[in-house]
Amino acid sequence: MVQTTALPRNEDGIKTALGVLKQQFGDRFQTGQAVRDQHGHTTTWIETQAPDAVVFPATTAEVSEIVKVCAAHRVPVIPFGTGTSLEGHVNAPAGGICVDLSQMNAVLRVNAGDLDCTVQPGVTREQLNTHLRDQGLFFPIDPGANASLGGMASTRASGTNAVRYGTMKDNVLAVEAVMPDGQIIRTGQRARKSSAGYDLTRLMVGAEGTLGLITELTLKLQGIPEAISSARCSFPSVAAACEAVMAVIQYGLPVARIELLDALTVRAVNAYSKLTLPETPLLLLEFHGTQAGVVEQADTFGTLAGEFGGEGFEAVTTAEERSALWQARHDAYWATLQLRPGAKGISTDVCVPISRLADCVGAAQARLDELGFIAPIVGHAGDGNFHALLLVDMENPQELEKADAFVGWLNDMAISMDGTCTGEHGIGQGKRPYLVKELGPATRVMAAIKAALDPDGIMNPGKVLTPGS
Amino acid sequence: MVQTTALPRNEDGIKTALGVLKQQFGDRFQTGQAVRDQHGHTTTWIETQAPDAVVFPATTAEVSEIVKVCAAHRVPVIPFGTGTSLEGHVNAPAGGICVDLSQMNAVLRVNAGDLDCTVQPGVTREQLNTHLRDQGLFFPIDPGANASLGGMASTRASGTNAVRYGTMKDNVLAVEAVMPDGQIIRTGQRARKSSAGYDLTRLMVGAEGTLGLITELTLKLQGIPEAISSARCSFPSVAAACEAVMAVIQYGLPVARIELLDALTVRAVNAYSKLTLPETPLLLLEFHGTQAGVVEQADTFGTLAGEFGGEGFEAVTTAEERSALWQARHDAYWATLQLRPGAKGISTDVCVPISRLADCVGAAQARLDELGFIAPIVGHAGDGNFHALLLVDMENPQELEKADAFVGWLNDMAISMDGTCTGEHGIGQGKRPYLVKELGPATRVMAAIKAALDPDGIMNPGKVLTPGS
Known part of the structure; x- marks a missing residue:
């Protein structure tokens, strides 16, 4: 696990708040180690930092009460949904109260x-x-x-x-x-x-x-659209696939999805799902519209793809066929984990202007090879957003260190390409240094807003901003 | 003109800042009355509040210098683009420096x-x-x-x-x-x-x-889309037209524009542009897409419109035909001004959920009739956003007062319908009371952000927020 800094705890305040909330919430206030650990658990490689208690409010008024108690005693409040965030968002580095919102589900x-x-x-x-x-x-x-x-x-x-x-x-x-x-x-x-x-x-x-x-x-x-069609097409290189994506976007084709799987991912999926896709970069697409519209869109894509060396173009419209065609994408996560049994998959995300996507993915692949990582890449190519899934032996500190260095290198490269250190995962704990690299003085404006609205810093401390940066 | 409150002036600071900026900017610093009045001029009925000087920076560094001088002396800074805003956004109620950005036009x-x-x-x-x-x-x-x-x-x-x-x-x-x-x-x-x-x-x-x-x-x-088509259709009532709009949006028809003209506007346009449109509510539409796509979209609209009593449906694709078909919309402003020669048109804007658009427009028309106003209504119907253009004799204080009361009534109604006091014009000076009515406690959060980023309140004072509300 990657270590993350613990922050100073306000022991007296926490003790008082725990007492008050226990009384108010009864069974809906829990301090058992398992529940606490689960709520400070992060789905990536950052170590768990459990809260002191988990409370399960049922109404907005109850959330307000909890926050008022925590504000009065300067105790951290960490919101929790399903715990699927990837950058340590639900960790409690200064302890405090986790507010689990799963009962507010109407x-x-x-x-x-x-x-x-x-x-x-x-x-x-x-x-x-x-x-x-x-x-x-x-x-x-x-x-x-x-x-x-x-x-x-x-x-x-x-x-x-x-x-x-x-x-x-x-x-x-x-x-x-x-x-x-x-x-x-x-x-x-x-x-x-x-x-x-x-x-x-x-x-x-x-x-x-x-x-x-x-x-x-x-x-x-x-x-729900009247009709949906799906298409797929293999390309000789990531660069060719990305050029096809740019052509699609510039053409104004209203694709609903356009996903890039690199050759390694396709190889993994072939093995896992017994498919026979060419083991080269693959684009998977979905179109939403009228019956005639989605057929026209898929055809247009086929023509565009051909101009960039696309092969094996296939388009389908029935739900069953679509599902089969997208199977490669749906299975990608589990399939790629099989590339190195026992390893954990560490997902990192960057987003660059589409014109730089091929360069960014290509450089990342070269760097990963150099470092000896098995790390398939899957991208929301139409947005210039991609994920590298590093398969890492969590017991090997040198490997973890190397992976961490790669993440830093990738973020720096995305930022240097006029991109962002996170297209969709968020900053959490893990990406804080890159936010400062990306936006510099703007992070001071963010800090001023944070200080104005939350002067005691009780709301999800240790996330997004780095104090004093 | 509607009066708006002057704010306390920092005479010493203004005098000092004027001296410094005059020296730095030479000819690009102006204090002539005409230039000042033009830059404090608002295109609606709020009285002009001229700045003390207008400066024309050429670079970001120069803007930064101006703001630093003003910050050092606590002098208001009012940005100016083309002066087409409608709610007193460019007024200088506490005097200060207008920053005209027209030379930064690359x-x-x-x-x-x-x-x-x-x-x-x-x-x-x-x-x-x-x-x-x-x-x-x-x-x-x-x-x-x-x-x-x-x-x-x-x-x-x-x-x-x-x-x-x-x-x-x-x-x-x-x-x-x-x-x-x-x-x-x-x-x-x-x-x-x-x-x-x-x-x-x-x-x-x-x-x-x-x-x-x-x-x-x-x-x-x-x-630029491969093809554009336009369509129009008349409806027996505003309610029928709005139901057609809802059907279009729910169907997912990707209209690029869908504009509503009320019967009064159509009457004005017929007279002004010598057209023979039925003098009932009119919808004008534009579709962007492929050649086949835009024809299909217009046809679908024709079918939907028919279900709601639409008549005189017409769809065209050539640039000339489209221009003729949209003439009613392009001429609407000048045409409606002719309904009361000599009067000024006061445009006010609200936006409601589409399901409430017919109710809101209908109630506004009834109220305007009751008050004796000539006030055509034109709406960006697909967003639930509409404008009433009150034709007002600016020399008649009773009429102005009545118009002001109507604007207040309309804003209250839009807010009560889960809508907003401004869909696109902004708050400026004119809509500040309604912002508080609409968002209540959230405006205190806005004020906290403002105070954190601009503690001396120099940036465009007297706009958006109402101190102490």
Whole structure:
């Protein structure tokens, strides 16, 4: 595990707050080691830093009460959704109270006529989509994990559909939030657009719980498309595949998904899922539209792909065929883990302008080879966003150190290409140094906002910002 | 004219800052009454509050110097683009220095492969689109006026294309800004998405120059569509037209524009442009896509419109035909002014969930009739956003008072319908009371951010926030 710094603990305050909250919440207040460890567990390689207690509120008023108790005693508050974040977002480096929002999981309202809904933060994206299906609606953001919508908003999540439908920043109309003093605010109403004041919605989206705690979200919805088609095509090189992606985007083809799998990933998937794909870089696409529209879109892609050496182009429309065609992508994570049994997969994410994607992926592959890593790469290519999954022996400190150095090198390279150190995972604990490298003086403005709204620094301390940087 | 409160002036500071800036900027520093009045002029009914001087910087470094001088002497800084904002945004209620950015009008870089560009804030949208045309690209946000892109970002502008392409918040990738202490920051790089830290881009977009001054913008671009079609259809009532709009949006038809003209507007346009449109509510639409796609979209609209009593459906594709079909919309402003020669048109804007649009427009029409106003209504119906243009005799104080009361009533109604007091004009001076009504406690969070970043309140004072509210 990668060590992360512990922060000074306010023992007296924590003790007092624990006493008060235990009395208020009874069974919904837990201090057992297993529960605490699970709530400070991070799905990546950063060591667990457990909170002192976990509390399970049922209402916004209860969240406000918890925050008020913690504010009065200067005790950290760490929000928790499903725990699928990747950069140590739910760790408690100074101890404190984890607020598990899983019991606030009601879909409060669906306004089908306005294509919006209001949900509690513990609703997961799969739960919401199951709820919506009968009404012919869906929520398009799909980060892979069945994350909670509050957590997805807090990390500004995106995933495979972002190239068409945007990220959480584009799909949250407004939030209700409990601020660091316990005050409850609403950042907007249900109008599709507004020029009314500072965009607090977008400030809370991506703030990773460091400015307040999201207790309700009003989300944009989409109608389930009349038709969906999928296509795939193999390319002789990552550069050729990326040129095809650029052509697709410049052409204005409204792809819903356009995913890049590198040759190593394809090899892993062939072995795992008994497929016979050419073991070269692969693009997988999905199109949403009318029956005629999706056929036209897939055909256009086929023509464009051909211009860049694409081979084995295939397009399908039935649900079964689509599912088979996308199997390579769905199985990619588990398949690639088999490339080195016993190793843990460490996922890191950067995002660059699309014109630099081939360079960035190519350089990353060369560097990984040089370092001797097995590390398949999968990308949301239409956004210039990709993940390298480093297969690492967690018991080998030298290897961990090398992996850490690679992550730093990759982030530096993405930043030097006018890109970002994280396209969708967020900063958490792990990416704080790169945020400073990427945005420099702007991080001082972020720190000023944090200090103004949370002067005692109780909201999810040790995340996003590096004190004194 | 509607009076607006003057704020206390820091005479000594202003005098000193004027002296310093005069020396630094020579001819590019002006204090003539005409220039000052023009820069404190607002295109609506709020009285002019001229700055003490106007300075024309040429570089970001010069903007930073100006702000540093003003910060040192606690002198207001008011940014100015083209002066087309509608709610008193460029007024100088406490005097101070107007920073006219019109000389910072270079298109710095176009990255065609990445569909983005970087411009100075004084570039206007028409200038940018002329610059881009040869490359087959365009910037989609069209608020009507040929506004500067810095100003459009600052007011979170949108307009007719927003239903498809979003607003300025969706189309600014990053800004460079001079903060209230003169510090220069960049809020992001060129990646299409990022989860790196607080979303300062969206905080600066819509802040109306109260948190800093935008000196550079990186914008998303679109490929000029292969084909465009336009359609129009008349409806027996506003309610029927709005139901058709809802059907279009729910169907997922990717309309690029869907504009509502009420019967009064159609009557005015018939008279002004010698047209023979049925004098009932009219929808005008535009579709962007492939040749086959736009024909299919227009046909689908025709079918949907028929279900809601639409009549006289017509769809065209050539540039000439499209221009003729949209003439009613292009002429609407000048045509409606002829409904009451000599009167001034006061435009007010609200935005509600689409399901409430018919109710809101209907109630507004009834109220306007009751009050005896001639006030045509035109709406960006796909967003639930509409404008009432009150034709007012500016010399008649009773009429002005009645108009002001109507604006208040309309804003209250929009807010009560889960809508916003401004869909695209911004808060400026005129809408400050409604912002508080709409967002309540959230405005205290806005004030805390303002106080943290601009403790002396020098950046565009008297806009957006109401001290002490």
